Amino acid sequence: MLDGTSALEKDRQDPLKAFRDRFVLPEGVIYLDGNSLGAMPAGLGQRIRDVVERQWGERLVRGWNEAGWIDLPARVAAKIARLVGAGDGTIAVGDSTSVNVFKTLSAALALRPQRRVILSDSNNFPTDLYIADGLARLLGQGYELRTAAAAEMHEAIDETVAAVLLTEVDYRTGWRYDMAQTTDRIHAAGALAIWDLCHSAGAFPVHLDAANADFAIGCGYKYLNGGPGAPAFLYVAPRHLESIRPALSGWMGHQAPFAFTHDYTPASGIARMTVGTPPILSMSALEAALDAFDGVDMNLVREKSQDLCDLFIAEIERRCPMLELVTPRDRKQRGSQVSFRHRQGYAIMQALIAEGVIGDFRAPDILRFGMTPLYLSHADIVRAAEILERVMAESLWDRAEFRIRAKVT
Numbered sequence: 444m445l446d447g448t449s450a451l452e453k454d455r456q457d458p459l460k461a462f463r464d465r466f467v468l469p470e471g472v473i474y475l476d477g478n479s480l481g482a483m484p485a486g487l488g489q490r491i492r493d494v495v496e497r498q499w500g501e502r503l504v505r506g507w508n509e510a511g512w513i514d515l516p517a518r519v520a521a522k523i524a525r526l527v528g529a530g531d532g533t534i535a536v537g538d539s540t541s542v543n544v545f546k547t548l549s550a551a552l553a554l555r556p557q558r559r560v561i562l563s564d565s566n567n568f569p570t571d572l573y574i575a576d577g578l579a580r581l582l583g584q585g586y587e588l589r590t591a592a593a594a595e596m597h598e599a600i601d602e603t604v605a606a607v608l609l610t611e612v613d614y615r616t617g618w619r620y621d622m623a624q625t626t627d628r629i630h631a632a633g634a635l636a637i638w639d640l641c642h643s644a645g646a647f648p649v650h651l652d653a654a655n656a657d658f659a660i661g662c663g664y665k666y667l668n669g670g671p672g673a674p675a676f677l678y679v680a681p682r683h684l685e686s687i688r689p690a691l692s693g694w695m696g697h698q699a700p701f702a703f704t705h706d707y708t709p710a711s712g713i714a715r716m717t718v719g720t721p722p723i724l725s726m727s728a729l730e731a732a733l734d735a736f737d738g739v740d741m742n743l744v745r746e747k748s749q750d751l752c753d754l755f756i757a758e759i760e761r762r763c764p765m766l767e768l769v770t771p772r773d774r775k776q777r778g779s780q781v782s783f784r785h786r787q788g789y790a791i792m793q794a795l796i797a798e799g800v801i802g803d804f805r806a807p808d809i810l811r812f813g814m815t816p817l818y819l820s821h822a823d824i825v826r827a828a829e830i831l832e833r834v835m836a837e838s839l840w841d842r843a844e845f846r847i848r849a850k851v852t
């Protein structure tokens with residue numbers, strides 16, 4: 444086990460330590476919530492000011508061509524592609540993750556017209572399930588959403604299933620699917636695999652092409668640090684690109700948007716999955732955020748993330764035996780977060796935040812801590828554990844103000 448001194452030694456040898464300067468974090472805060480909203484990359488504010496004041500303010504509508512706004516989503520897509528193991532022209536950036544679930548799932552269902560079942564994980568993030576259910580209702584004709592627990596997923600995949608919609612890393616527990624193996628199982632049943640990478644992209648290396656994924660979606664504001672409500676992304680395997688017809692057939696996905704023709708002809712390739720006018724302000728923020736990954740070896744990010752998780756688990760189990768670990772101990776079986784369960788989880792997290800350690804709470808009883816190796820040190824983890832130990836030992840959480848639920852938890 445690492446104590447304070449060996450944590451400092453680890454930090455001295457950390458090959459990623461210089462990347463901390465690429466982020467702005469408030470003094471006195473240990474930020475363990477980059478899995479909910481990533482920290483702000485340095486230089487992002489300047490970039491936004493330039494887009495607003497110089498590009499928009501001075502160029503006005505000319506900015507679409509002269510400032511390259513129209514090609515910005517494709518530039519951002521190329522930067523995300525490197526992080527998720529996707530080839531050129533397979534990623535589209537825009538809309539929210541929820542909307543991209545709808546877009547990819549509707550495309551997948553149309554590729555398996557004889558089948559009527561959407562299969563997902565019963566513990567999937569609610570919006571994925573809500574959107575899938577909404578799409579099944581919209582389509583009617585016997586379409587249904589079926590769910591199974593992760594442990595029963597392989598058995599639940601049968602010949603009635605058109606598409607399987609799974610989040611690679613469970614947002615509560617941090618448990619991680621084996622993407623390549625599960626995708627093989629899905630394909631063996633003749634179904635299509637849609638992977639939600641909200642807790643994967645930017646957290647560790649993802650290999651969409653190599654895993655043979657059919658579709659993927661993911662968000663821009665968690666480990667990619669694109670800012671609150673940043674545009675999301677989607678992936679379509681090259682083999683499907685020319686055969687899908689978008690359900691949300693917007694003009695930006697048209698072959699010639701500025702021909703203003705009456706009939707919809709999809710653009711060739713991934714461009715057909717774009718819908719409306721790209722949000723240039725938030726897209727610029729996302730691009731600036733992705734520049735923080737320049738020259739970053741994602742294998743090193745994974746290794747350090749696993750070390751930070753191991754360290755946090757060991758420190759918390761030693762100091763706070765009343766907290767029950769719900770994240771797998773096996774490094775291979777988890778993403779980049781550690782979660783503990785406690786009946787007073789909400790109040791404990793509020794007290795911890797008041798002490799400068801920001802994590803988050805997920806109903807009903809989960810304390811969740813995200814590990815973001817680009818801006819966290821081993822010493823931060825030990826310090827966070829010390830503070831949580833004090834919150835528990837001195838019952839700092841046991842105050843009425845910490846039980847009041849905020850609108851966003």
Ligand SMILES: *Cc1c(COP(=O)(O)O)cnc(C)c1O
Binds near residue numbers: 541571610675
């Ligand atoms: C965060 C998250 C989302 C968020 O969807 P939005 O449309 O961006 O609000 C969706 N799915 C998963 C698995 C998530 O973790």
